[in-house]
Amino acid sequence: MTRFITFCLLLLSGLASAQRYQFTHDDTLRGSITPERSWWDLTFYHLKVRVQPTDSTLSGSTEIRYRVLKSSQVMQVDLQRPLRVERVEQDGKSLAFRRDGNAFFVTLAKVQQPGKNESVTVYYAGKPKVAKRPPWDGGMVWSHDKEGNWFIATACQGLGASVWWPCKDHMYDEPDSMAISVTVPEDLMDVSNGRLIKTTTNPDHTRTFDWYVKNPINNYGVNLNVAHYVHWDETYAGEKGALSLNYYALPEHQDSARTQFKQVPKMLKAFEYWFGPYPFYEDGYKLVETPYLGMEHQSSVTYGNRFRNGYLGRDLSRTGWGLLWDFIIVHESGHEWFANNITYKDVADMWIHESFTNYSECLFTEYYYGKEAGATYVIGCRANIRNDKPIIGTYNVNHEGSSDMYYKGGNMLHTIRQIVGNDAKWHQLLRDMNKIFYHQTVTSAQIEQFMSQQTGINLKPVFDQYLRDTRIPVLEYRLVANGIQYRWANVVAGFTMPIRICFGESGPYKKIQPTAEWKTIPSNGITTIMTDVNYYVLCKRVSE
Numbered sequence: 001m002t003r004f005i006t007f008c009l010l011l012l013s014g015l016a017s018a019q020r021y022q023f024t025h026d027d028t029l030r031g032s033i034t035p036e037r038s039w040w041d042l043t044f045y046h047l048k049v050r051v052q053p054t055d056s057t058l059s060g061s062t063e064i065r066y067r068v069l070k071s072s073q074v075m076q077v078d079l080q081r082p083l084r085v086e087r088v089e090q091d092g093k094s095l096a097f098r099r100d101g102n103a104f105f106v107t108l109a110k111v112q113q114p115g116k117n118e119s120v121t122v123y124y125a126g127k128p129k130v131a132k133r134p135p136w137d138g139g140m141v142w143s144h145d146k147e148g149n150w151f152i153a154t155a156c157q158g159l160g161a162s163v164w165w166p167c168k169d170h171m172y173d174e175p176d177s178m179a180i181s182v183t184v185p186e187d188l189m190d191v192s193n194g195r196l197i198k199t200t201t202n203p204d205h206t207r208t209f210d211w212y213v214k215n216p217i218n219n220y221g222v223n224l225n226v227a228h229y230v231h232w233d234e235t236y237a238g239e240k241g242a243l244s245l246n247y248y249a250l251p252e253h254q255d256s257a258r259t260q261f262k263q264v265p266k267m268l269k270a271f272e273y274w275f276g277p278y279p280f281y282e283d284g285y286k287l288v289e290t291p292y293l294g295m296e297h298q299s300s301v302t303y304g305n306r307f308r309n310g311y312l313g314r315d316l317s318r319t320g321w322g323l324l325w326d327f328i329i330v331h332e333s334g335h336e337w338f339a340n341n342i343t344y345k346d347v348a349d350m351w352i353h354e355s356f357t358n359y360s361e362c363l364f365t366e367y368y369y370g371k372e373a374g375a376t377y378v379i380g381c382r383a384n385i386r387n388d389k390p391i392i393g394t395y396n397v398n399h400e401g402s403s404d405m406y407y408k409g410g411n412m413l414h415t416i417r418q419i420v421g422n423d424a425k426w427h428q429l430l431r432d433m434n435k436i437f438y439h440q441t442v443t444s445a446q447i448e449q450f451m452s453q454q455t456g457i458n459l460k461p462v463f464d465q466y467l468r469d470t471r472i473p474v475l476e477y478r479l480v481a482n483g484i485q486y487r488w489a490n491v492v493a494g495f496t497m498p499i500r501i502c503f504g505e506s507g508p509y510k511k512i513q514p515t516a517e518w519k520t521i522p523s524n525g526i527t528t529i530m531t532d533v534n535y536y537v538l539c540k541r542v543s544e
Contacts, residue, residue: 039072140164184206
């Protein structure tokens with residue numbers, strides 16, 4: 001009867017979870033590689049946008065260059081309500097288009113021949129969505145500094161870049177390079193991705209800032225930051241040579257920023273050690289103050305952590321180690337390797353960004369304060385794990401999984417490091433990952449397979465347990481006449497994972513290989529087993 005009740009509860013829980021998300025037609029258009037997307041390969045964007053703060057509007061165009069992969073005459077371009085497409089042109093001729101929610105389907109008059117390089121230009125205007133709680137509920141941020149000057153920014157991860165400019169808004173396809181031209185009132189400055197090519201003063205009391213991104217870039221990594229900025233720079237001697245570092249802050253915060261931003265070279269030193277060279281030397285590195293907490297915009301990392309160590313002055317690990325460095329500088333910059341260099345194809349695999357970047361906080365701590373400090377930090381973050389739903393979301397509908405992709409994902413990686421049991425191999429795995437998947441979009445399956453191959457260990461049961469299930473593995477043990485029996489419980493079918501244990505309250509660790517079946521080891525009079533705290537598991541004695 002108990003088993004039947006448990007089964008019913010699990011069934012009802014599963015049905016409730018399934019009913020929680022009512023995916024829409026818009027979700028499918030946004031989250032899937034539709035036929036109107038798949039036939040063309042994006043090669044280049046030139047985004048031109050005029051920011052008009054007085055009425056909170058944007059207007060401009062996106063030139064989209066592409067290579068024809070197979071014959072088709074209809075192209076999907078994305079732009080979210082309430083923005084509108086005003087016209088679309090190819091070779092100077094206007095094209096017909098229709099709107100379907102947040103997608104526009106453009107009918108191309110010119111025959112699209114496979115192998116040819118073509119371009120279309122999409123003109124747009126309107127009032128973009130205002131961010132309610134950036135960066136989590138994103139859009140445009142219209143704010144002011146202490147002197148009343150405009151302080152404007154974009155933040156659109158998850159929501160999508162099409163909330164403020166027309167693009168191919170799916171992560172699987174990135175342009176090889178990009179130009180960004182932003183026109184703002186003449187007393188303001190725009191800071192966007194890549195390198196500043198030129199600044200033009202216009203007759204209508206505006207200025208245009210032209211930026212060029214030499215590397216591939218994901219859509220949500222594109223940003224604009226508009227303010228009355230103070231700027232300074234320095235050069236970092238990195239693994240690939242001289243790396244330009246540029247900093248932008250409000251005048252009222254200049255002194256605090258100059259002090260706090262000194263952590264950037266320290267961050268680069270640690271992360272180049274762990275992950276390999278900074279992935280965007282050609283575009284440089286920027287840290288830009290914004291009116292929200294911050295985000296990982298490629299080569300234009302945004303910052304709003306109030307110039308305090310920790311996360312707004314708090315230690316997310318509750319161990320003290322997180323107060324020795326600025327969370328936003330470390331975490332958002334860690335995304336340059338995991339999000340901007342290695343990018344998920346589908347947001348359902350967002351753990352690739354967030355789990356590795358969460359673990360980068362541990363590695364930063366370890367680099368400067370020792371291995372035990374780093375481990376203490378990541379273990380302390382377990383208090384933030386919810387185990388509410390799987391970390392991997394639903395594919396093809398723009399649906400990310402649980403926020404556990406941060407703290408649980410980081411602890412999963414820390415657990416895998418223990419399984420590998422070789423720090424030199426683990427270190428090399430992280431560097432090789434950034435080298436092999438350099439500037440690529442990937443799937444969870446690719447990363448999982450790579451890690452299994454690189455370590456020589458079948459990690460599939462571990463990934464299935466931590467990414468696709470909500471339960472924490474429990475090492476159960478019981479006393480029997482001839483020793484102690486142990487097994488894994490609360491696990492997915494076929495789960496197996498080695499773990500270090502000690503007998504009693506202390507003593508040398510011994511590695512065992514539990515499965516879901518009972519195994520026996522001599523007890524030598526010991527009645528207690530303890531697991532190594534570096535593994536994210538539970539340990540429980542059960543009745544004999």
